[in-house]
Amino acid sequence: MKETLQKFFKMDRRWIFLVLAVVLFVPIMRPLGLPNKTISRDARNAFDYVDALKPGAFLLLSLDYDPSTRPELHPQAVAVIRHAFKKNLRIGVVTYIAGSTGLIEQIFETVPKDYGKVYGTDYVIFPYMANAAAVMTQMSSDFYGIYDKERNGKPVRDMPVMQGIKNYRDMALVVNITGTSILDWWVAFVGDKYNVPVVGGCTAISQPGYGPYLQTKQLKGLIGGMKGAAEYESLVKEPGKGTSGIDALNLAHLLVLALILTSNIILLIIKHL
């Protein structure tokens, strides 16, 4: 008995890999039909803040994630952009992660068409810039000191989307979606220093770390991980990859719990045999 249990405990971990692959792949082929139902306080606050902005207000969207965190953050970005377009906000997109540039192109290839939005009038995409802190600080005094052209080299100063925008004072909100510490920088170098409201979107890994900023309202709201994406999608009433993702994660989550409990029970039995 003891030997059998020990053998089971020390099984080839590739069996565990296989089980995980199955429990995650099968719901993609045959969805369970169990979408996300609860909405967290922070996701609702993020939604409410964007929702309360007046049409025509300027939203600075900092999209700082690359393919390595795409499944969590891309649906968040899409949901926020859909919300902003629905509310007729103007959007300026900046990025400080080189890998983001391709993902930003993918979003704006399709989403604006759904709302009849025009490049240069309703939204504009700025080029990648190095050293986020330096650029954030620069935008506080003169936005065009760093972003005089959009990502394909066209001058931006006279674009309708940029009318009346010189620095943070002219912007209604900063939304930063990132898998890095750039969100901390937006809070420290921009939100706190220049009194600009900042809303965040982050990976589930970093979500618990933003609790203090949320309590002090240094962050006005936070979309956390795939669940946050699903929450925002349901608030905007635009189900997307976040909603289908949560459905697929159901079984895998239970598998982890079962494995942790099984291994601890086995060890407990072995100890007492």
Add this chain to the structure above:
Amino acid sequence: MSETWMIAGGWMAAGLTIFLFSFLYRDNPFFKAAEHLYLGAGMGWWFQVYLFNIWKPKVWEPLLSGDFFVLIPAVLGLSLVTQFIPRISWISRYGFTFMMGYGAGLAIPATLSTDFMSQIAGAIQPFTALATMTPMMIFNSLVVAGGTICVLFYFFFSVEHKGAVKKISNIGIYFLMIYFGAAFGNTVMARFSLLYGRFDDLYTFSGANYFYASQILLIALVAYFILHSFLGGKKTEEEEPAH
């Protein structure tokens, strides 16, 4: 993008994805090739982003239009590369010290305000509205303030941890454990989300419109492993199983 290119893309992406996943079964040449391709592609992508977003518009074009002032940061930046030439590596200090000075100078006041003062204020401030708080809100605020102090005791007090100090810092450990537990729980979700993303793409590429790229490539790789184990498939040092 023509349909042919889209299908070719599906095969390319499905192949690279499956090659990288194949390491989970055993190290193999397909994984190694894809892994090295990743290093190069990452660098290549960054290189072209830097080239077309910064070096060209922010350095090269200003220089062509006679703005030689931009040479100062460009030379400081290029000085960093001298690090690879031991005889003149000291030149790189000019670039590094500029970056360090700028970064440190920017960080001090911001960190002091955001992560220090505001956090202390955040622990105290709720008590200023005591009269309007429910008992639960008061309890929660006490837990946050008390917990923060306990954690600080655990981290900071360089006096020997015994007696009351030990008790307080022990409570601090429990708060840290709850935080780490929450972080672990969320990490599980984050990692699964990333895997879901890849599986979702593989599922897309398994469709008839991609000529069943995922299935065919997967079967081909399984066939390789079977053949490899039959035909002199002794385990070489570099093809150890992944456990």
Add this chain to the structure above:
Amino acid sequence: MKFIKKQIPLAIVMVTGLLMVASYYIPHKYSVDYVELMNKWENIVSAFAFLLGLVSLFYSHYGKIKRKADGWGYSLFVYIGFLAMVVPAMMTDGRQMVDGQVTSLGWSFRYIYNALSSTMFAVLAFYIVSTAYRSFRIKSRQAFVLFVAAFVLILGKVPLGQMIWDSLLGWTGQGVADIIEWIMQVPAVAGKRGIMIGIAIGAIVTSLKIIFGIEKQYMGKD
């Protein structure tokens, strides 16, 4: 020579750093102009820092190929990957979309870089599961507290877990989502805030040491 090699760089870090700190608290036109200039310079200097990684990677793989070291053939793929991004970028002037059509650069991103980068990190999901099975030991009270917090989070973040909680513990009147909210907003905030304040003090002290030339390891040896 010591003056050029050491003292001037140390003076640069001190002057740049102190002026940056001062400009935070002095809202004067001169300080704004100074910060603007530094921002623009820093943006360009940082962009060149990328070359450090590029040269280092190329140099090490070039060495492998030259020496015909074990597995040198794989090093060729580093250069192939690099060219797979840079050649399309040169052909398209760095544009991923032209007239609503995806260019060869956009194609390279979507089907090569995206697949490689995201899969590299997705693989970690498998390891976190096997590590959870093999190494997550509930041996002490502290480990038990960590486990309970993790358990609640993993269970309550998915609808199926919420349903299981409701059927087993629904009688308590507390939904698992409410408990997660409480953990994230109360004890986890206390834990993280303690860490945050600790790191802040450490960061400020290190920054001061850098500015005043006490910490200069980053400069390398003489």
